[in-house]
Amino acid sequence: MKSLLVKINSKLNAQGGFLKAVSLLAGGTAAAQVITFLALPVLTRLYSPQEFSLLAVFTAILGMGAVIACMRLEVAIPLPEKDEDAASLLILSILCATILSAFSLLLIIIWPHQIAELLGQPQLYRYLWMLPLGIWLSATYSAIQNWATRKKYFSSIAKTKIIQAGMGSSAQIGIGFMGGGTLGLLIGQLMLSGMGIVGLAKRALRDDKANFELVSRKTMLEQLREYDKFPKYSTFESFANTAAIQIPLILIASMAIGPEAGYLLLATKVMSVPLGLIGRAISQVYLSRAAEEYRLGNLGDFTAGVVTNLAKIGIGPLAFIGIVSPTIFPLIFGNGWERAGDLVLWMIPWMILQFIASPISMVMHVRGWQRSMLALTVFGLLLRVSALFIAYRINIESISEWYILSGALFYLICIYIFFKCAGVSLKHTFNVLQSSTLMIGIWAIIGCIIAFIVGYL
Structure with a gap:
């Protein structure tokens, strides 16, 4: 048995640990997907297709906002040769996400009814305040996850996937049983988007504190110039890619019978x-x-x-x-x-x-x-x-x-x-x-x- 385990571990560590990394991430993601899938038959009996339509529109807007919130600088985090340069990109990403989320909140405060009417979903008006929070949670998690990917903290990423699925699905089911309606679906969606930020951030600060201490305004500007193609081109590319999936959902919700x-x-x-x-x-x-x-x-x-x-x-x-x-x-x-x-x-x-x-x-x-x-x-x-x-x-x-x-x-x-x-x-x-x-x-x-x-x- 011991020799078999040694052979399995050797196989997983082959190709620079590629198979082991995939197995860790796949294991965590598999558990998360199983939790989410097992919750669906309960959710479809607690919530109507119309409430799922509202969730579809909400997640569509959240997805489009979250994918551009970091100006795509989070995608560049695994690329620099030096960890201190990647740390500057991480801080930049979170700052961008905070600014965009605050701006979206301002728009919602000024024009809440107009935004809901524009989306063709007037009943979404009462839930618009949740969008800026969801955008920030999702974008920040993505940035920190890319740092963890760079550092090969694959087991930590896998744990956060399970936490997201467990907490999000539990919230949707629990609030649904209490008659919370659409609110339950949306609160659960926020948890699915951003739970796990604290866990990944704690590990980054514990294991990589020295790299973050080297971050300054100067280093962030240097990295912004080095990877300026991401804000210039990848931001619009990723928005178009996400919009190609999400805008049709919004249009279908408003156009279809x-x-x-x-x-x-x-x-x-x-x-x-x-x-x-x-x-x-x-x-x-x-x-x-x-x-x-x-x-x-x-x-x-x-x-x-x-x-x-x-x-x-x-x-x-x-x-x-x-x-x-x-x-x-x-x-x-x-x-x-x-x-x-x-x-x-x-x-x-x-x-x-x-x-x-x-x-x-x-x-x-x-x-x-x-x-x-x-x-x-x-x-x-x-x-x-x-x-x-x-x-x-x-x-x-x-x-x-x-x-x-x-x-x-x-x-x-x-x-x-x-x-x-x-x-x-x-x-x-x-x-x-x-x-x-x-x-x-x-x-x-x-x-x-x-x-x-x-x-x-």
Whole structure:
């Protein structure tokens, strides 16, 4: 047994500890995803699809605000060679998040009714005050998490993921049982966004205090000049990328008949479980090593290896979830949520392509292609919004399907561009497809059998 444990530990520490880092992050993220998923059948019985639609609009605005709050300086934290330079970037990121959150609070104080009407959700008026707090919590956590990623504090990051899921889901369920309505969903969302800040900050101050003592106004200005491409280009790129996902939710909530955005939100949450389980963990570790691999001239092979592992691990389960969802959604989430199950089936191509593309998207930043990434994400935003307006003109009842198909097309284009940027060859691409075909087939067959049995019963 001892020799087996030694072999496992040696395997995990191979490739500079890449597998061990992924296992730690994946373990924490998996636990968090399981907690969140187990809470969903309770939440769909405590809250109506209309209340989920309000949550969809709230999280859409929060997501767009949080992603630009640090001016994308948090993304640069793992890149400097010196820790004191990265510490300056961390402080800069938190300062930017504080300023933007304060500014958003000022706007809400001055024009609360106008903002709610503009969003097409007048009932959201009473909850707007929560947005600045949510933006600050989410942005600050992202900045501190990137510091922890740089320092390879992967176990601490994993713990915060579990804390976020546990506290957030508990708040939503508890307030829901007390009849808190939409407020319960939103308070839980704030906890999901920012819980864990204190834990990561304590470790950073305990283990890296010397680096933060070297931070000054001068060092922050130096790092701001060094990484000025991130505020100039990556801020707009990341906003466009997030807006391409979130603005359609806002438009669907205001344009569609009934709580369509609520159904779409539940479908997205279900499909995000496998994405969050592996994809995000690999994304963080990829970022922590990609710059080094690029300097060594190994970025293409490194990226190809990551994509191959993603394809083997994730595509089959995603296909399985999509196939069984139309039949099992009413059983798991209760009557009234059948539409969400149908949308999950439509999402299979989109989520598979996103699962491959998202973890390696940071290659554009590693190569310094911020302007190209900006153009790509703006194109994605225009593509999806255009799809919604076409659906609105042709058939409003299929608006979600048009949105989903536009997302699949966008991520297909992204994969092609990311491969070109990383130097992944055509041969590698074919190897990825070939290596995952058998597992996809097995998962799909199992899904069809289960869907048939459940539908028959």
